[in-house]
Amino acid sequence: xxxxxxxxxxxxxxxxxxxxxxxxxxxxxxxxxxxxxxxxxxxxxxxxxxxxxxxxxxxxxxxxxxxxxxxxxxxxxxxxxxxxxxxxxxxxxxxxxxxxxxxxxxxxxxxxxxxxxxxxxxxxxxxxxxxxxxxxxxxxxxxxxxxxxxxxxxxxxxxxxxxxxxxxxxxxxxxxxxxxxxxxxxxxxxxxxxxxxxxxxxxxxxxxxxxxxxxxxxxxxxxxxxxxxxxxxxxxxxxxxxxxxxxxxxxxxxxxxxxxxxxxxxxxxxxxxxxxxxxxxxxxxxxxxxxxxxxxxxxxxxxxxxxxxxxxxxxxxxxxxxxxxxxxxxxxxxxxxxxxxxxxxxxxxxxxxx
Numbered sequence: 001x002x003x004x005x006x007x008x009x010x011x012x013x014x015x016x017x018x019x020x021x022x023x024x025x026x027x028x029x030x031x032x033x034x035x036x037x038x039x040x041x042x043x044x045x046x047x048x049x050x051x052x053x054x055x056x057x058x059x060x061x062x063x064x065x066x067x068x069x070x071x072x073x074x075x076x077x078x079x080x081x082x083x084x085x086x087x088x089x090x091x092x093x094x095x096x097x098x099x100x101x102x103x104x105x106x107x108x109x110x111x112x113x114x115x116x117x118x119x120x121x122x123x124x125x126x127x128x129x130x131x132x133x134x135x136x137x138x139x140x141x142x143x144x145x146x147x148x149x150x151x152x153x154x155x156x157x158x159x160x161x162x163x164x165x166x167x168x169x170x171x172x173x174x175x176x177x178x179x180x181x182x183x184x185x186x187x188x189x190x191x192x193x194x195x196x197x198x199x200x201x202x203x204x205x206x207x208x209x210x211x212x213x214x215x216x217x218x219x220x221x222x223x224x225x226x227x228x229x230x231x232x233x234x235x236x237x238x239x240x241x242x243x244x245x246x247x248x249x250x251x252x253x254x255x256x257x258x259x260x261x262x263x264x265x266x267x268x269x270x271x272x273x274x275x276x277x278x279x280x281x282x283x284x285x286x287x288x289x290x291x292x293x294x295x296x297x298x299x300x301x302x303x304x305x306x307x308x309x310x311x312x313x314x315x316x317x318x319x320x321x322x323x324x325x326x327x328x329x330x331x332x333x334x335x336x337x338x339x340x341x342x343x344x345x346x347x348x349x350x351x352x353x354x
Contacts, residue, residue, distance in 0.1 A: 002044075005042065005044075006035065006039055009041075010031075010035045010037075011034075012031055012034070017035050020032045021039075058114040059088060059089050059116065060090045060113055061084060061089055061091050061117050061118065062093075062110045062117070062119070063077060063119050064094055064096060064118060064121065065077065065093070065095050065096070065121050066095065066096060066097070066098065066121075067095055067097055071245075071274045071275065071276050072244070072245075073121065075291040075292065077295075079291065079295035079296065081093075083295065083300075092109070092113055094106035107132045107133065110133070111133070115138065116302070116306050117306055118133055118139075118302075119141040121294065123190075134151070137151060139153070139302055139305035140153070141153045141302055143189070143294070144156060144157055144188055144189060145188050148314040148315050149314070151305060151315065152315035152316075153301035154316070154317050155297050155298060155319075156317055156318065156319050157189070157289060157322065158319060158321045159322060160196040162271075162287035162288065162321075162323050163193065164196070164200040164203070165287070165323065166200075166241060167197065169285075169324060170267060170269065171204050173239075173330060173331065173332050174333040174335075176333075178201070178239045178240070179212035179213070179230050180242075181226040181227075181241070181242045181243060181247050181251070182243045183215075183217065183243040183247070190218070194213070194243070197241060209235075212237050214230065216243065218243065218247060221250060223250020223251045223253070223254070224254040227240070227251045227254035231254075231260075238267065238334060239269070240266065240267070240268050241269045241271075242269065242270050242271060244272050245272045245284060246274075247270070248277075249276070252284070252329070263282065263329050263331035267285075267329065267333070268329045268330070269287070269329070271322075272289050273286045273287065273289065283327035283329065285328070285330045288322060288323050293320055297318045297320060300318075301316060304316070
């Protein structure tokens, strides 16, 4: 079925069919209705590439994630796609797996498909992607790491709010030796989470033993390895806070192998609140960083930038707040069973910590 057949059946010119499909407002309403009726009757599917050439718009957004196998990212992809469909957009998704060659191929594919904008949800600045697409004036959205430039939007994460709640929660449960397993500290996001932890501990006057600060890699295997390191210490922690849920799940697994009961012997807190967190045993107390909200903010930022006539010289910023989700992986520190939890020291300024 071709555009010629649609024009013939609707008794209009090929140009009228083309203008109707591409939403050109000069087409008379009664002709537009006739064309769309024939398109539906014939089951005709317009050539999207041809439409892009005519309209100058592909109605395609790119979405870049680090690792699609990481449970944190599929929910972002699903929500982003759902919103895109509602707004008559397609998405072109790629997972970089931290491979520069793969990233280069993905960038080329996006340019060939004439993407209107790209959301980069990798928690790190992908230099190759940024340089190539920025030179072509393609709007970009980053998590925390984008520069303040025209056509660049940043979703800023308030890591401190949720991590402060988590630290105050553990302090109220009489935990004093609290370990922190970070992600790779060459990336901005894990560094920001560690900084938020240290600030929160300082706010309530709890000392931080440097031996309890372990650098992980945001994987379950990294959590297992970090837990092994902590258990070799002469004085082990009574609570462990992790920079993401995958690390925390690794800590739970290693604790099981070592015969450490969670939360009676050790309290564990994650970060992200991936869907799996509520189904592990015990269900994981964690800091929620809403994946659906990240997807919504990212799409809306791109959509707003595409429609903006004059870009802001410093780009745009959006804020996402984190918050503590209480489940069953935290409890009173060993030795305090049967006693009431302590109150958060007055030094803190947070009133919604518990």
